[in-house]
Amino acid sequence: MKEKIWMSSPHLGGNELKYIHSAFEGNWIAPLGPNVDGFENDLKTYLGAKEVAALSAGTAAIHLSLVLLGVQAGDEVLASSFTFSATVNPITYIGAKPVLIDSEKDTWNMSPELLETAIKDRLSNGIKPKAIIVVHLYGMPAKIDQIASIANRYDIPLIEDAAEALGSRYKGKALGTFGKLGILSFNGNKIITTSGGGALVSEDAELISKARFLSTQARDTAPHYQHSHIGFNYRMSNIVAGIGRGQMEVLDLRVAQRRANHQFYEGFFKQIESVELFSEPSTDYFSNYWLTTIIINPEKAGTNRETLRLAFEQENIETRPLWKPMHMQPIFHHCLSYTDGTAEHLFENGLCLPSSSNLTDESKARILKVLNQVFTKH
Ligand SMILES: *Cc1c(COP(=O)(O)O)cnc(C)c1O
Numbered sequence: 001m002k003e004k005i006w007m008s009s010p011h012l013g014g015n016e017l018k019y020i021h022s023a024f025e026g027n028w029i030a031p032l033g034p035n036v037d038g039f040e041n042d043l044k045t046y047l048g049a050k051e052v053a054a055l056s057a058g059t060a061a062i063h064l065s066l067v068l069l070g071v072q073a074g075d076e077v078l079a080s081s082f083t084f085s086a087t088v089n090p091i092t093y094i095g096a097k098p099v100l101i102d103s104e105k106d107t108w109n110m111s112p113e114l115l116e117t118a119i120k121d122r123l124s125n126g127i128k129p130k131a132i133i134v135v136h137l138y139g140m141p142a143k144i145d146q147i148a149s150i151a152n153r154y155d156i157p158l159i160e161d162a163a164e165a166l167g168s169r170y171k172g173k174a175l176g177t178f179g180k181l182g183i184l185s186f187n188g189n190k191i192i193t194t195s196g197g198g199a200l201v202s203e204d205a206e207l208i209s210k211a212r213f214l215s216t217q218a219r220d221t222a223p224h225y226q227h228s229h230i231g232f233n234y235r236m237s238n239i240v241a242g243i244g245r246g247q248m249e250v251l252d253l254r255v256a257q258r259r260a261n262h263q264f265y266e267g268f269f270k271q272i273e274s275v276e277l278f279s280e281p282s283t284d285y286f287s288n289y290w291l292t293t294i295i296i297n298p299e300k301a302g303t304n305r306e307t308l309r310l311a312f313e314q315e316n317i318e319t320r321p322l323w324k325p326m327h328m329q330p331i332f333h334h335c336l337s338y339t340d341g342t343a344e345h346l347f348e349n350g351l352c353l354p355s356s357s358n359l360t361d362e363s364k365a366r367i368l369k370v371l372n373q374v375f376t377k378h
Helices: 016-025 034-047 058-068 089-093 112-124 144-153 205-215 238-248 251-269 305-314 342-349 361-376
Strands: 051-055 076-080 097-101 131-135 158-161 181-185 198-202 275-277 293-296 336-338 350-352
Touching: 016 034, 016 238, 034 051, 034 198, 034 238, 051 058, 051 205, 058 089, 058 131, 058 158, 058 181, 058 198, 058 205, 076 112, 089 097, 097 112, 112 144, 112 336, 131 144, 144 158, 198 205, 251 275, 251 361, 293 342, 305 350, 305 361, 342 350
Parallel strands: 076 097, 076 131, 097 336, 131 158, 158 181
Antiparallel strands: 051 198, 181 198, 275 293, 293 350
């Protein structure tokens, strides 16, 4: 069997162990310490954000966001349908109801038109949604200007799920800094990894200070353990944060490498009319191209997504269909949704290609061989 080519693998920079050693030397083996502070500062500087709290996971950051915004059981929360389930699951943790919004064709992210339709419809039913969670999928910025202005107009707080979009920008401004709260993930397959981890980003220092309080069991100031709020154990460990500090040193390089992957695929697909390579709609959008993705038109191509996926699998190369929209998932099928078929079409015809920042020339040659096989047969 040939060596496996992963879709998105961890890629260490080299200094991660140095920071982990310093945690051991200082005996900071805890969910606080110099690496947590250092990692938060690195993120703040990189994003140009006012405040960042490092947490145990992106999912925890989304859950805390909803708690911080006062979302309660029975409330409605609007969210992108075309996403990973971790965007929407936390809504149900507090007993609130997800209302799912379909994508538009330019960025594959939340449609501003459908968002406004949904808000008007809910208001006309006497229900005001408590928050909006917009996702920047595969690193591509959503139409965040329009979405933020709708959120403002209707006075609904905006949470940006930028789990896949660290290093991406819209009109030069870092994703994660447009909403009331932004969330990041450092899971093993993201553009940088801490093995597992996340962060909460905001311009509102008070919200982040409350996030730090709630994420460390919400202990009141008293010599004994006293609690007047329900707390969580969501803070990032000082060991894990050490990996993050090392990874921040190479983040810009990782963005450049992922963007080079996109260019590599562009070289092949520019001659294939039946395939759309997912690309920035204009120079306002700067994607980290976390994953390079394509849409195949099966009628024109004489082949389809599944044939291509299986051809890659045969060569021990990992690819994956695009996210299955949440309104099509057994767990969220019953939820209210505002859809026009865009995400369903993407799911049926789209594929994520191997996009690791450490993709070798040898791997690229194996990938090209499969692409040539599948697309020149027809
Ligand atoms: C990875 C991811 C998350 C969850 O982040 P974790 O750190 O794995 O909990 C949330 N939303 C999206 C879009 C993601 O890709």
